[in-house]
Amino acid sequence: MTPTPISGPAGKVSATIVRDVRRGDGRIVGQLRGDTLHKTVKREHMLRTPPAWAWDDAILTAAEKDGARFTEIKCDGLIYRASLSDFRHHGFYFNRGYGIQRGLTLAYWHIRPIGEPAPANQLALLEVAP
16 A cells, blocks of 8 residues: 555645555455545446445445445546445445455445535444444
8 A cells, every 4th residue: 555645634645545445356345544445436336226335345334344434426527425334334235246255335425526525424423333
């Protein structure tokens, strides 16, 4: 993992660990930046029944062990943000031919336009310890 300068509040720059996240077959599907697991997707990757976003279960488990507390998914000009705690407590497991995945229905995601700051303090207050 390589420290990468990331702009923080008030333009302060801090060194944050950035690591590519790979599926079991080695394909890069996202990044772990600090305490947040990121990926960019197309709208058709959203589950329809129930409406939800999902990650490979192994990726979520590994990211949480590496210190991740949140995930952000970019899609169509929006950022969907959820806590990994919500994935643990409210998520569901499924396998539709791509391995074991964990989904989280849209009710548990905070949605904002790209460019709007994340409400990290609000989510941190609501997060339940494991």
